[in-house]
Amino acid sequence: MDKLKLGVIGFGNMGSSHVRNVVAGKAKLVTITAICDIKEDRRQAAKEEFADIPVFETAEELYKSGLCEAVIIAVPHFDHPSLAIKAFDAGLHVITEKPAGVYTKQVLEMNEAAEKSGKVFGIMYNQRTNPVYAKIRELIQRGELGTIKRVQWTITDWYRCQAYHDSAAWRSTWATEGGGALINQNPHQLDLWQWMFGMPSKIMSFMSFGKYHNIEVEDDVTAYMEYDNGMTGVYITSTGEAPGTNRLEIACDMGTIIVEKNKIHFRRNEISEREFERTRTIPFGKPEVWECEIPVGSNSQPEHMIILDNYAKAVKEGTDMLAPGKEGINGLTISNAMHYSAFTGKWADLKNFPHDEFYELLSEKIKTSKPKTTVKEVVSDTTGTY
């Protein structure tokens, strides 16, 4: 198959990393045919590093150039939906960076535009390629775990120091980023959560804003979730703890799964707890437990490049996508629901999520948001850190 001609919108940390990886041959099915950035210094950097790739000042000019079949949108989150909608209108396929957007209302519009356009819409949920989470999902779908009772994910190793928050004017304010740890670092885990366990029906959450950093958005979150089938979940994240933890614990009928340090440990019950409960006649005791290490494979390409190749194949040959763009709304709804609950002190109902009310609440935050006074712009190669 011919390589997919891809344009890159935004030549910052992520956009430049994508270009570097593709040009280095780490994606097999993609070629970068245009770049655009609204900042002169970033356009200059692109021209110096990639002299053969045309560089544009605006997304609109790149869209009109006829050089690309598809674009990847790698600009700050608020603009993902509007730039995607314009690209669909220009007849282009789109893959957007995470998160899908900042609030569900704008992402619903993007999904509608994608649907109407008939173009291929993907999202850069590169962590779906992590063999550990793919394996857990497979085990759940195969019924190996039985009913899931409780899931706890402590993901506090997203440490970001003040220099990070100050590295671009748009970072970590309500007006320019629209949130903190939930909207920037956690979209991957919130997507994986719904990808593995499905969508909760309601969420209550508690969070602190600027507890560890000089920022106005959240840097510490604890959320409790309930599911229609009785499963409960606790999700804890912070950008202010070091070294922090990334530990996912799943209590299920067949035992306990612990995911830590990229390994899956299964404390497997010989018989399911529910069966033991029904059949045990002696007080006390537990099912016999087998301590198992579940083998997981490894990737031969960087995660982001797997997603790009998979997306290119979907465009060219109509194959299924690992990360369809329309699924971006799910993780974002969980994220918005956590904010909604913290803003109002009420449960967030995800089955009837109040998209308009959430947008109004966020708009209030945006109105009183203050520009940062400590910005020291830095662009760095992010490969391997997300």
Ligand SMILES: NC(=O)c1ccc[n+]([C@@H]2O[C@H](COP(=O)([O-])OP(=O)(O)OC[C@H]3O[C@@H](n4cnc5c(N)ncnc54)[C@H](O)[C@@H]3O)[C@@H](O)[C@H]2O)c1
């Ligand atoms: N998938 C991942 O692992 C991953 C990792 C890092 C960042 N991201 C996502 O990528 C996006 C960008 O993050 P970043 O760290 O690269 O930010 P960044 O600030 O380093 O880069 C953004 C670039 O976009 C440019 N830009 C802004 N508006 C534009 C527009 N309308 N048209 C063209 N260019 C425009 C800016 O000038 C800047 O150079 C964010 O949404 C972030 O969440 C994803």
